[in-house]
Amino acid sequence: MEQISTFGASRTTVRDLQLFRDEADPAVATILADCAVVRVARGERISNHGQARVYIVLSGLLEIAPEADAGDEGSTRRVLPGESAGEQAVLDDAAEQAAMTALEDSELLVIEAAMVWTLIERSNVLARNLLRLLSFRIRAANALLRRRQKVGEFYRQLSLNDGLTGLYNRAWLNEMLPKLVARAAHDGRPLSLVMIDLDHFKRFNDTHGHIAGDGALAAAAGVLRNALRPSDFAVRYGGEEMMALLPDTPQDLAVMVAERLCKRLRGAVVFSDMRLALPHVTGSFGVACLAPGSDGDALMAAADAALYRAKEQGRNRVCC
Numbered sequence: 001m002e003q004i005s006t007f008g009a010s011r012t013t014v015r016d017l018q019l020f021r022d023e024a025d026p027a028v029a030t031i032l033a034d035c036a037v038v039r040v041a042r043g044e045r046i047s048n049h050g051q052a053r054v055y056i057v058l059s060g061l062l063e064i065a066p067e068a069d070a071g072d073e074g075s076t077r078r079v080l081p082g083e084s085a086g087e088q089a090v091l092d093d094a095a096e097q098a099a100m101t102a103l104e105d106s107e108l109l110v111i112e113a114a115m116v117w118t119l120i121e122r123s124n125v126l127a128r129n130l131l132r133l134l135s136f137r138i139r140a141a142n143a144l145l146r147r148r149q150k151v152g153e154f155y156r157q158l159s160l161n162d163g164l165t166g167l168y169n170r171a172w173l174n175e176m177l178p179k180l181v182a183r184a185a186h187d188g189r190p191l192s193l194v195m196i197d198l199d200h201f202k203r204f205n206d207t208h209g210h211i212a213g214d215g216a217l218a219a220a221a222g223v224l225r226n227a228l229r230p231s232d233f234a235v236r237y238g239g240e241e242m243m244a245l246l247p248d249t250p251q252d253l254a255v256m257v258a259e260r261l262c263k264r265l266r267g268a269v270v271f272s273d274m275r276l277a278l279p280h281v282t283g284s285f286g287v288a289c290l291a292p293g294s295d296g297d298a299l300m301a302a303a304d305a306a307l308y309r310a311k312e313q314g315r316n317r318v319c320c
């Protein structure tokens with residue numbers, strides 16, 4: 001980066017500079033006239049040697065990339081002729097963290113921090129343009145942040161759902177079961193759990209193939225989704241193991257819900273568009289209700305024991 005002239009000797013006028021748009025005061029041009037104009041070669045990194053400065057591109061193109069170790073994950077910005085960089089560092093007197101590189105052979109007007117303040121005191125137009133610019137950048141940064149939060153939330157949701165059935169998955173269960181248990185205990189409200197295991201599912205897979213098996217799982221998940229209240233939760237927590245978590249539901253009511261699920265599963269059509277209809281799948285259901293003072297593991301163990309009894313007693317039924 002070498003000084004080639006001053007702004008007074010360059011062909012660019014004050015009105016060509018975005019920061020000075022609408023500036024009519026000739027005194028501002030006089031102040032700027034002594035500021036250095038430097039040349040930077042394509043690919044050259046612009047070093048400010050720890051000094052806060054405003055750079056205005058007179059010709060060429062700059063790229064500003066946030067430094068990796070600055071904790072700033074903002075996106076890369078390009079600075080075109082007439083546009084500026086480095087204002088914020090001058091205003092808050094902080095060393096510029098962003099890395100500036102010339103994408104083309106460029107000429108830059110350099111305004112040292114002290115001179116920027118002199119100009120701000122002289123020119124209301126500059127002060128207004130600076131405020132506008134910073135407000136625009138804050139809005140853009142906020143919009144970027146909101147977009148990132150949305151994307152983050154999207155992926156979080158994705159990581160808590162099972163891809164095949166769309167039900168919540170085991171990660172969701174691990175996170176939410178303790179919370180549901182704590183809330184039930186705190187409110188003194190019942191919390192019931194229905195554990196569901198499809199019957200002879202290995203045989204179903206072996207006979208009709210894995211893809212038909214996947215269809216049966218999706219059909220069973222559909223039964224759960226359609227039969228439960230919006231306040232209930234349906235989870236696929238293992239291969240062909242699902243569960244329904246029923247807040248505010250005592251055991252006798254949970255048994256009725258499980259009976260309804262068992263009946264609907266029996267009647268669910270796995271593949272409606274196949275000429276040779278596949279046999280319906282059935283499931284075994286174990287129901288348990290949170291005992292006073294116990295935890296999620298104990299609730300799961302009780303429902304699992306009830307499910308085992310349902311299998312023992314011939315499957316396609318509900319036990320508690």
Ligand SMILES: Nc1nc2c(ncn2[C@@H]2O[C@H](COP(=O)(O)OP(=O)(O)OP(=O)(O)O)[C@@H](O)[C@H]2O)c(=O)[nH]1
Binds near residue numbers: 164202203311
């Ligand atoms: N198609 C399909 N099958 C799965 C999936 N996850 C687990 N399975 C199958 O589910 C079957 C479970 O078999 P088992 O645990 O032996 O139980 P079962 O045959 O249902 O017998 P019971 O539970 O005693 O009635 C296995 O064959 C697994 O391969 C899946 O995502 N898709």
